[in-house]
Amino acid sequence: MNMLYALLWLLPVIQSAEIKMFCKCFCGSNSTIFEIPTVDLKPCANCTKQFCLDNVKDGLCDGIADATCPSNDFKTACFARDSVKDEVIVHLFLFITFVLIVFSLFKPWIDKWTQSRTRYQAVANSS
Numbered sequence: 001m002n003m004l005y006a007l008l009w010l011l012p013v014i015q016s017a018e019i020k021m022f023c024k025c026f027c028g029s030n031s032t033i034f035e036i037p038t039v040d041l042k043p044c045a046n047c048t049k050q051f052c053l054d055n056v057k058d059g060l061c062d063g064i065a066d067a068t069c070p071s072n073d074f075k076t077a078c079f080a081r082d083s084v085k086d087e088v089i090v091h092l093f094l095f096i097t098f099v100l101i102v103f104s105l106f107k108p109w110i111d112k113w114t115q116s117r118t119r120y121q122a123v124a125n126s127s
Contacts (some may be wrong), residue, residue: 019083025052026075032056036078044078052076 021036021043034055036043052074 019080019085021078021080023047023051024077024079025056026077027052027056028074047076047078049074049076 019038021038022033023036023044023046024031024033032052032055034052036046036051040046
């Protein structure tokens with residue numbers, strides 16, 4: 001029950017975690033990742049072809065002139081990384097896995113102990 005209270009206590013912390021959003025720009029076989037400012041409610045809406053063209057340097061996307069140029073070699077992907085929520089999920093998974101492994105190691109002794117505690121011997125009838 002205490003674990004449940006701890007998780008409920010952590011819920012506001014997890015919800016208010018600062019999430020870093022990234023935009024991955026694919027120009028042909030090359031790709032570059034940029035951090036997107038999270039001032040908007042939907043930061044992934046900023047991960048567009050024009051955003052990539054404005055931020056890509058070193059001639060990575062020279063074959064793509066502007067945002068209106070149709071190109072099958074150009075793609076964008078928006079993703080989040082390093083959020084506290086993800087870290088909590090991973091740590092919780094590892095903790096539960098560890099507890100299950102430890103329990104499975106000690107289960108034979110636990111079963112033997114509980115079995116010896118539940119054996120009852122008949123008491124002679126005194127009548």
